[in-house]
Amino acid sequence: MTDNIDTNKEKKTTTHKLGIYLWIWGLLFVLSFFSYMVDWYQFQGLLRWTLILIFMFLKAGLIMAFFMHLFWERYTLVNVLLWPMTAIACFVGLMVAEGKYTVFTRFIYFVLGE
Amino acid sequence: MSDSSLENLPKGWKSIPSDLGSDQTAFKGVQWGKSMMWIFLLSDTFIFSCFLISYMKGRASTVVEWPNPSEVFALDFMGVPVPLLLIAIMTFVLITSSGTMALAVKYGYERNKKMCGWFILLTAIGGLTFVGMQAFEWSKLIHEGVRPWENPFGAGQFGSFFFMITGFHGTHVSIGVIFLFIFSRKVFRGDFDTGKRGYFTTMKSDYVAIEILGLYWHFVDLVWVFIFAFFYLW
Numbered sequence: 001m002t003d004n005i006d007t008n009k010e011k012k013t014t015t016h017k018l019g020i021y022l023w024i025w026g027l028l029f030v031l032s033f034f035s036y037m038v039d040w041y042q043f044q045g046l047l048r049w050t051l052i053l054i055f056m057f058l059k060a061g062l063i064m065a066f067f068m069h070l071f072w073e074r075y076t077l078v079n080v081l082l083w084p085m086t087a088i089a090c091f092v093g094l095m096v097a098e099g100k101y102t103v104f105t106r107f108i109y110f111v112l113g114e
Numbered sequence: 115m116s117d118s119s120l121e122n123l124p125k126g127w128k129s130i131p132s133d134l135g136s137d138q139t140a141f142k143g144v145q146w147g148k149s150m151m152w153i154f155l156l157s158d159t160f161i162f163s164c165f166l167i168s169y170m171k172g173r174a175s176t177v178v179e180w181p182n183p184s185e186v187f188a189l190d191f192m193g194v195p196v197p198l199l200l201i202a203i204m205t206f207v208l209i210t211s212s213g214t215m216a217l218a219v220k221y222g223y224e225r226n227k228k229m230c231g232w233f234i235l236l237t238a239i240g241g242l243t244f245v246g247m248q249a250f251e252w253s254k255l256i257h258e259g260v261r262p263w264e265n266p267f268g269a270g271q272f273g274s275f276f277f278m279i280t281g282f283h284g285t286h287v288s289i290g291v292i293f294l295f296i297f298s299r300k301v302f303r304g305d306f307d308t309g310k311r312g313y314f315t316t317m318k319s320d321y322v323a324i325e326i327l328g329l330y331w332h333f334v335d336l337v338w339v340f341i342f343a344f345f346y347l348w
Contacts (some may be wrong), residue, residue, distance in 0.1 A: 099174030
């Protein structure tokens with residue numbers, strides 16, 4: 001029996017305390033509740049978009065850092081995963097500009113042209 | 115997970131050139147299956163980003179009014195339409211299943227077979243509930259006349275983006291549920307304690323597989339966070 005425990009000890013990886021997971025879980029619930037409240041109270045315009053984005057990034061960050069263990073992961077892996085996201089952010093920026101241009105031409109030629 | 119042999123290696127920014135330039139394993143202390151899952155998830159991120167970006171562009175460039183998601187996805191509760199009720203419940207169900215999965219990973223590493231198996235099973239049931247509610251949502255919208263090419267609420271693109279994005283996400287959830295059931299059976303059978311060799315891989319089973327499965331499941335939850343924010347709330 002003692003032998004068994006020793007071999008187990010050797011193989012054992014560090015686990016995190018139950019409390020951490022429960023805390024993150026609770027925070028995710030609260031943040032989801034808040035983002036639902038944004039719709040419930042019908043906030044509009046810039047306030048709505050800012051709140052949605054804040055709650056979204058907080059939730060995504062908590063899930064990735066603690067549930068997906070990135071917070072404890074080796075720095076190289078974290079960087080390899082997170083830098084490509086910057087490219088996606090650039091893509092979003094490009095498409096925002098493109099969308100504005102498309103809607104502009106559509107208004108000019110479809111709506112005003114008729 | 116930390117490893118004593120990693121203690122002597124450089125930390126922080128300095129660890130990146132030293133890890134990548136060491137002519138050895140690039141992701142030190144990361145089991146190969148885990149890094150493969152991460153790389154798969156990164157590629158999946160690109161796919162979902164393309165969907166969400168095309169949705170953004172489609173919505174931003176249409177000259178027709180976009181349907182108000184708050185009204186389209188409202189659900190009658192005792193005669194009163196409650197905005198986004200079903201979507202909110204779906205969000206909470208998916209977060210709950212993500213939490214149970216995190217606990218399953220923890221108990222797996224503690225070699226607590228029973229708790230690990232039950233929490234995986236609980237996660238699978240949560241996922242199944244989510245897919246069920248999504249099927250209800252789809253049939254409700256189809257019944258109301260939402261089609262990929264037209265809908266009674268506004269811009270015609272709404273349907274195609276809705277079915278494409280939530281459908282692709284729902285497929286991910288369904289595949290995840292199948293694997294959760296398979297792995298809960300493997301855990302209860304004790305495959306990860308005895309190191310039984312896998313049917314396809316012929317490799318020894320290890321509890322790290324539960325963490326890899328967990329990564330996939332948390333990713334599904336992560337994507338839903340973005341879909342919830344951009345498609346339903348925006």
